Amino acid sequence: MKIQLRDYPLTSTIIKLKTGRVQLTLIEEPDWFLEQLGREDKEGKLYLPYWTYLWESSIGLAHHIEKIGERLKGSHILEIGCGFGLTGIVACQMGARVIFTDAEREALRFAQHNADQNGVHQHADFVQMDWNAPCFNHKFPYILAADVIYEEHHWTPIVNLLQGYLAPNGVALFSEPSRSNAIGFFKQLCDNGFVHQKSICPVTLDGQICEVCIYTVRREA
Ligand SMILES: C[S@@+](CC[C@H](N)C(=O)[O-])C[C@H]1O[C@@H](n2cnc3c(N)ncnc32)[C@H](O)[C@@H]1O
Known part of the structure; x- marks a missing residue:
């Protein structure tokens, strides 16, 4: 089935890695869409569809995935x-089979289109899944x-x-842009029997250099 993304103004970018490159189709005006698609959740809290941006954390994790x-x-x-x-596309390029999940169907449409245009669709599955209600029967x-x-x-x-x-x-691999609240999440992981190692990956996005933290998480031995 051909994916139609024409409801959105589109742009594209190329992420250069050591061993190759990934071409991504993105939304051209993510700020505008963030406002348009924002809504209140069940508790009346504002929910913003952050999938409309490409985040530096995904670039940092892509570099790390390439390394390992x-x-x-x-x-x-x-x-x-x-x-x-x-x-996930970079993991597929490294020879893995990836189930891409997101709570947002629209995000998955883009992920599927991007997997397609990078020739990894045969190694990829796409499942709409909220992490509050995971739907798999294996680890x-x-x-x-x-x-x-x-x-x-x-958390x-x-x-x-x-x-x-x-x-x-x-192994679970997390990335985040060095936010101060991340420490609370990793403490909660630690309290629940996990350990982690942290490394830093410098990333350039939109001409800005930033530091992305990469966390390698395992169960405590
Ligand atoms: C900040 S964005 C990061 C997107 C992408 N990983 C990146 O780094 O560019 C957060 C992502 O989590 C998804 N998300 C938010 N709440 C979710 C939930 N409850 N279950 C599954 N996905 C969720 C959003 O739709 C969005 O794609």
């Missing part, structure tokens, strides 16, 4: 909050999560998802 690529070959990987799909050796811990109410469902869906020796 050999280990991912042949693995079945779950990505949560995939947005435009960059990190994953790798879980990818770029910029998903920005709001505290996401408990994401920790629960790791407890339920990360294989016993599995």
